[in-house]
Amino acid sequence: MKFDIVVVGGSTAGFYLVKTLRAKGYTGSIGLIDREDTLPYNRYKLSKTWLTGKTLDAPIFKPESFFDENDIKLLLNTEVVAVDEDAKQVITADQQTITYGQLVLAMGAESRxxxxxxxxxxxxxxxxxxxxxxxxxxxxxxxxxxxxxxxxxxxxxxxxxxxxxxxxxxxxxxxxxxxxxxxxxxxxxxxxxxxxxxxxxxxxxxxxxxxxxxxxxxxxxxxxxxxxxxxxxxxxxGVGAVPNTSIKADHLALGQNIVVNEYSETAVKDVYAVGDATIWPFQGEEIHVEHWEHAQSHGKNLAANLIQPHSQPYDVLPYFWTDQYDQTFEYLGHTTKWEQTFVRGDLDSGHFTIAYVDAQRVPLAILFANGHEQRDDVTELMSRRQPLDPERFADTNQPLSTL
Missing domain, CATH: 3.50.50.60 (FAD/NAD(P)-binding domain)
Known part of the structure; x- marks a missing residue:
């Protein structure tokens, strides 16, 4: 069995990669391999609406007909255990060999x-x-x-x-x-x-x-x-996640998160990685993000670079959201270390925004709750990478777009 592009993992990143390849007109052969027996599905819903709903059906992204119509070969219930970089093959648990032109690792992570x-x-x-x-x-x-x-x-x-x-x-x-x-x-x-x-x-x-x-x-x-x-x-x-380490490969450090460059390239030629299992460059440092939207964006971005190499560096501002009860929280940026926080709005009311800034008061990340800000305005403010005035930031009469 041979494909121009083999994707290991029917994760969010893997699904959006193959979907975007076809949407952008890619005509080569695509094989999507996953060790689960279920069509690619939206994991984000499993802890929320799906859990409280009545159905036990998987929250799949698309029905099987989508993959047939787009000539994407699904190999479900198939676990890849090794990569032979010299022969450009993946080896499955039942000793099948599948040859690739380009290989994408989108296995995601596993619970710790x-x-x-x-x-x-x-x-x-x-x-x-x-x-x-x-x-x-x-x-x-x-x-x-x-x-x-x-x-x-x-x-x-x-x-x-x-x-x-x-x-x-x-x-x-x-x-x-x-x-x-x-x-x-x-x-x-x-x-x-x-x-x-x-x-x-x-x-x-x-x-x-x-x-x-x-x-x-x-x-x-x-x-x-x-x-x-x-x-x-x-x-x-729920005490965190660890990379999926079930695959053995000589020149890939698969015992830890896979390091990729801005084009999702690994250290091995024609081998790429996307999504939760990766560390990638962002604003001068290598970061790791495990959120649905990153996985989606990472997969879509790689599709463009597989079609036209090095055409679209991945520089998407990390974003995630969480729904709890009747409240929604959004977060743009990435940091675990900040110098100060500036608060806008009223935490007691549930409508607030918190900026996490560095020593120069440049925002590293912004959390905003229950529609207190518009995502586009926060994105614009973050992209300017300029110092914030805490008093102006706290003044809710001044739109973020004017800061």
Whole structure:
């Protein structure tokens, strides 16, 4: 079997890559390989509307007919385990060899797993795939108490969804400020308060040491390092992600995130990588972003460069959003270190904007809540890369476009 372009991974990045190739008129052969048995689907929905809805069907991007009509060969339930760069082939778990002209790695990431006593009890889950989500959804229908380990965006979105389903929710987070590394203490406190107003219980500054279970080997509780046992008939662990490391290749560092340049090229000729598994250059540093819109943009950008090499460097401003209860939060830029924060609007009202600035007061990232700003205005402000005046920024009578 041979294709001009082989894409490993039916992820968001992988799907938007092949979709954009055909939309831009690419006529070469395309093979899309994925180890799951499901058509490419939108993982973003799994922790939100899909979880609270009635269907168990996967939230697929397009039906199978789309791939047939666009002459994209789908190889589902097929796991790639190695790349032979010299022969330009990928090798599958069942020892098939598939030859490529150009290879794109879009495998995404996998959940980081805890290694704790009794972690094999039934009712302990990780959410990364559609099949994970189906198990979580079905199990949630027979329980009352849920413990979420980790207060990242996925954890807090799950808290929102489980409360909508009427479950008792406790969030255990090792740090005192959930999401603090990304949004800082002010916004972190806002998120915690919002969830507490919906009767979510938080256990902050504590880790988990083990689980308890009953005679059917079903989980009954989560034991914290303070010695407290929190009742739970269901646990969902969300403590970050690690790169998909199932593929072996001589010249690719696949035990860590794959480093690519601005054209998504790896260190190996004709091998590219996109999406959650990559580190890529942004404003003079190499960064790693695991969000839906980055994966989509990265895949679409690579399509242009596969058609016309080095035609479109990837310089998209990182962006993500999260929906929790009836509130929406958007974030533009990228930083985990900032000098100051400037606040615009009123956190108590839920309509606010926070700028994270460097020592020169240049915004590195901006968080805006519940439509307090327009994304285009924030993008324009960020793109100017000029110092902000904190008083003018705080003055909501002055549009961001005038700052």
């Amino acid at each position: 797993h805890l290694q704790l006593p009794n972690d094999d009890a039934e009712g302990i889950f990780y959410l990364r795939s559609y099949h994970d989500a189906v198990k979580i959804k079905q199990w949630s229908q027979q329980v009352k108490d849920v413990v979420l380990i980790g207060a990242g965006f996925i954890g807090l979105e799950l808290a929102s969804s489980f409360r909508k389903l009427g479950l008792n929710v406790t969030v255990v987070e090792y740090n005192q400020h959930p999401l603090g590394r990304v949004v800082g203490p002010q916004a972190s406190e806002y998120f915690v308060k919002m969830h507490q107003e919906h009767d979510v219980n938080f256990v902050l500054g504590q880790g988990v040491t083990s689980f308890t279970y009953d005679e059917q080997h079903r989980v009954t509780g989560v034991v914290t390092d303070a010695g407290t046992t929190i009742p739970a008939q269901m646990v969902v662990v």
